Amino acid sequence: MGASWPPPHRPGPHRMTDDEQRTPSPLTPPLEALYWTQYGQWYPIFRKHAPKSTVIDIRTVEPRFLDWLGADTFILPDGSGPSTLPRFSSANSTGSSLSHSDDEDEDEEAEEAEAVVRLSSLDAAIRAVVERYNGGPVFAKLNWSAPLDASFMLAGNNLQCMHPEDVYLLLKSSEFVGRDLEQISQTLHPSDTAADGGAALEVSTADAGVVGEIRPQLVLKKWFQLARSYEFRCFVRARTLLAISQRDMTFYDHLQDTHLQAQLRTAIHTFWQTVVEGATEFPLRDYVLDVYVTKDLGRVWIIDFNAWLPRTDPLLYTFDELEQLHLDPPAQAELRVLEDKRLSSAGGTGATYSSNMVPTDLVQFAKSSSAGTNSTHPQSVDQIVASWNAQVDLEDSHTP
Structure with a gap:
């Protein structure tokens, strides 16, 4: 949208009288404010004045992504990395001599299949955007917040995403993104209690006639320095x-x-x-x-x-x-x-955002623990930390 000068007439600011100065103007209702400030709502209006971006409606493309983001377990979706080959294979049933019975093998393979998370539709959508933007990188965010507090999860301590797994890792690790999801939930269920300060976001159903539905959005911006x-x-x-x-x-x-x-x-x-x-x-x-x-x-x-x-x-x-x-x-x-x-x-x-950080070697341990061929179950953060502590104790016991 091009700028016009002079701008179209609309009610504008004015110097307030003494009486007006003592009475603040009512704030925009929260639901209306949230609706218009979500990226997918304002970006089409100001497209010419913002970095090139693509907005993906999560519920339409991959609703399971929301369940994965909200789950306590931490395991990256299969096939979301640089290679599209499945992370898990049938290597555990290659005919080599194992100590487990055939029934046990079948049970383990079934559990392993349940543990694998695949977000194929969203993977494809993200890869298509990266390709459209000349091979990336892209900057990922949700409706309002970017995962600025999770940059330490990627090599180079930056937010440049080249593959779907980069996007997933940042969003899953970010408290800011978690607050966006809570905020969306509160607009749908106003009686819920907010995490910030323990108070519910005050949204009125009267606003529903003024604004549309707030839907979870994945925003991918073309990276520029x-x-x-x-x-x-x-x-x-x-x-x-x-x-x-x-x-x-x-x-x-x-x-x-x-x-x-x-x-x-x-x-x-x-x-x-x-x-x-x-x-x-x-x-x-x-x-x-x-x-x-x-x-x-x-x-x-x-x-x-x-x-x-x-x-x-x-x-x-x-x-x-x-x-x-x-x-x-x-x-x-x-x-x-x-x-x-x-x-x-x-x-x-x-x-x-140092309060959100964890040591780099712990991050690498968590990734390898979740994605390695020896792991068949998703792990919660507590389980990852417990495994890490056990590994450290083991190494200490072998130290002269």
């Missing part, structure tokens, strides 16, 4: 751009330049005003917008939309501060960057 210092989070309340925050919690010397800050603020505000607020198909009044500005300041890309809800990270602001800005809007949105090296997240994104 971002300069993380040029990613920003924008806070829009009552169709007013109140504040802009640096998105990566790392100290950058060049962002301390006040002239560059002014240029970035102008570029972002102009883009928001002409493209986002100029889109009559996008009705939200309250939302959080993630953007990327190219280093030459010549282009702004939409990375994501987020609902104005407590689960969305306000980064260098607090929601109380943002509400105060809403009550007394600034003439121009404030831009905040990290100004103290001591507050920087050492090691970048990986350090930000």
